[in-house]
Amino acid sequence: MRSYPPVASFKTVVSFRAYLDKLGVELPMDDACDGTDSPLATPCYWGERKIGNRWCIQPMEGWDGTAEGNPTELTIRRWRHFGESGAKLIWGGEATAVRHDGRANPRQLCITEQTAAGLAELRSTLVRAHKECYGQTDDLMLGLQLTHSGRFSKPNEHGKPEPRIAYHHPLLDARTGVDPDDDNVIFTDTELDDLIADFVKAAKTAWNLGFDFVDVKQCHGYLGHELLSARTRPGRYGGSFAGRTNFLRTVITGIKQECPGLLIGVRLSAFDSVPFHPDPALSTPEKPGPGRPVPYEHLLPYVYGFGCNQGNPLEPDLDEPKQLLDLLRELGVMAVDITAASPYYNHHLQRPTLYPPSDGYQPPEDPLLGVYRQIKAVAELKRYAPDLLLIGSAYTYLQEYLPPVAQALVAQGWTDCIGIGRMVLSYPKYPADVLARQVDAKRLCRTFSxxxxxxxxxxxxxxxxxxxxxxxxxxxxxxxxxxxxx
Ligand SMILES: Cc1cc2nc3c(=O)[nH]c(=O)nc-3n(C[C@H](O)[C@H](O)[C@H](O)COP(=O)(O)O)c2cc1C
Ligand code: SF4
Structure with a gap:
């Protein structure tokens, strides 16, 4: 089985650059990060709202809410850390279901009348922590990520999937406990109308609680994302691009009507691929083999992914994601957080890692290629839509070299903001420490999963x-x- 050199094995920027060259990765990278003189320390703007620096904390849930969807001590601790991080954009905090059946697990946060006070406490904890550390919160932006988990819903018991889907997927149904002949699990158009109303109601609650924005989540295989690829779905919410984006469009217009002062963002899986699985020939009961695409050749042209080349779904095709950016701009959505694929069925594309999660596979490629694929996609979208505020994801795997790469990406206009996920779990004050040029290598996330x-x-x-x-x-x-x- 192939192994890849850990990032920590490169002791200098020069040796890391030489390795990237060997991989064919043309990644902008400065020699060092310039701390408070860095472009990372400069403000950016979401419409007229100023965001104090270029760091963004990506949403990360902890599977640690109560049965009703209220935060616990653990949730509050994580949000306090987000506030203390030094990042000025907090994108969504974590996935929060707009109603019970859309929870991805029985401990996911849920936004209802019963949880409003708990969510308000989360918000105020984060803002207070930021103020205590940095004195100022007028340049801090905090949103709440709204979701329905669709195919990945498990609202009641850990081991009990209760999927609700946009359409039957020939490769994912079997993985997600969906009987391919059972059409009752497909949301009807009328049920989607009701769900839109739930999204709007949830946004109104978030607005009343003082969140600056809501994220209408369109990523990682959850319902919003699945609808974008619902080409085989008949009716008002599938088929053509207009039909597939109808749900998102109606949610956004509904929120704008009901909450005129609330900003709206979208976290988008800009490209997808087919599901991967461990290579059966190289797997043992103790150790899964490297990831391989499940057989998909009989399904060409592959119409089951958003942002996939239909002739070769292993490659991104950003034409429709670009159309989506145009649509979002028309709707007044000026900030888009770019991510990719799904942590459930092709995790190497979503969160590149050297050590896979227990239900995953060994890396099928050097994880740096996964990082680079997302960086390139953001750069292409940024060139296409320079007026939108774009946030990139999946930088954690860069480890020691995250700061000089992030600085160069912002300086050269490849992205507006650097969104970090796992790094802030292992190292909560990472953004502030990078700007203070005091990074503690012992705290760096090594992607142990x-x-x-x-x-x-x-x-x-x-x-x-x-x-x-x-x-x-x-x-x-x-x-x-x-x-x-x-
Ligand atoms: C524990 C964990 C929880 C996550 N929860 C969410 C979530 O609630 N919503 C979301 O959009 N992404 C979620 N993600 C994905 C991250 O936001 C991010 O896209 C991913 O970790 C890649 O970024 P990184 O390389 O900086 O970790 C989660 C990731 C992890 C590791
Ligand atoms: S070191 Fe491992 S457990 Fe810790 S944040 Fe990174 S991936 Fe997650």
Missing amino acids: DCTTAPRKGLVSGCYPLDEYYKKRPERAQLIRLKKGV
Whole structure:
């Protein structure tokens, strides 16, 4: 099985650059990050609202809410860390279901009358923490990510999928507990009309709670994202580009009508691919093999992905994502957070990692290629829509070299903001420490994937290897046992 050199094995920018050259990765990278003189420390604008720097915290849920969808101590701690991070854009906090049946797990946050006070506390904890650390919050922007988990809904029990889908998917149905002959799991048009009303109601609650924006989530295989590829779906919410974007368009216009002062953003999987699985020939019961696409050749042209080349769905095709950016601009949505694919069926594209989660596969390529694919997609979209505020994702795997790459990307206009996910779980003050030129290498996320494996096993998420708080929690021992198959 092929292995790839860990990023930490490159001791200098020069040796890292030489390796990137060998990989054919033309990634802008400065020699070092210039701290507070860096473009990362400069403000940017979402319409007229100023955002104090170029760091963004990506949404990250912890599978740690209560049964009703209220935050717990763990959720509050994570949001406090987001506030303390030094990032001035907090994109969505974490996925929050607009109603119970759309929860991806029984511990996902849910926005209802019963949880409004809890969500208000989350928001105020984050803002207060930011103020205590940095003195100023008028250049801080905080949104709430609104979602329905669709095919990946498990609202009641950890091991019990209760999927609701946009259309039957020939490769994903079997993986997600969907009987390909059961049409009752498909949302009817009327049910989608009702769901739109739930999104608008949720946005109104978020607005009343003081969130600056809501994110109408369109990524990672959840319902909003699945609708974008619903080419085979008849009726008002499928088929043509206009039909497939009808749900999103109607949610956005509804929110604008009901909440005139609330900003709206969209987190978008700009490209997708076919599902991957561990190579059966190279897998053992102890260790999954490297990821390979499941057979898809009989399905060409592949109409089951958004932002996929239909002739070769392993390649992105950004034509429709560009059309979507045009549509969003028309609707007044001026900020789009770009991500890719799905953590469930092709995780190497979504969150590049050297060590896969328990239900995953070994990397099919150097994870740096996964990082670069997302960076290139953002750059292409930025060239196409320079007036939109774009946020990029999946930089964590760059580790030691994240700051000089991030600085060059912003300086050269490849992205507006650097959105970080896992890095802030292992190292909550990472953005501030980069700007202070005081990075502690011991805290850098090494992509061990425990924060993904734990919830896959029904445990709360967290950085078990590097965060002292999670190291001491009883779930850590449980996780170690579960990983060993005990
Ligand atoms: C534990 C965990 C929870 C996540 N939860 C969400 C989420 O609620 N919403 C979302 O859009 N993305 C979620 N993501 C994806 C991240 O926002 C991000 O796109 C991904 O981790 C890649 O960025 P990174 O390389 O900086 O980690 C999650 C990722 C992790 C590791
Ligand atoms: S568990 Fe910690 S080190 Fe591992 S991927 Fe998650 S944040 Fe990174």
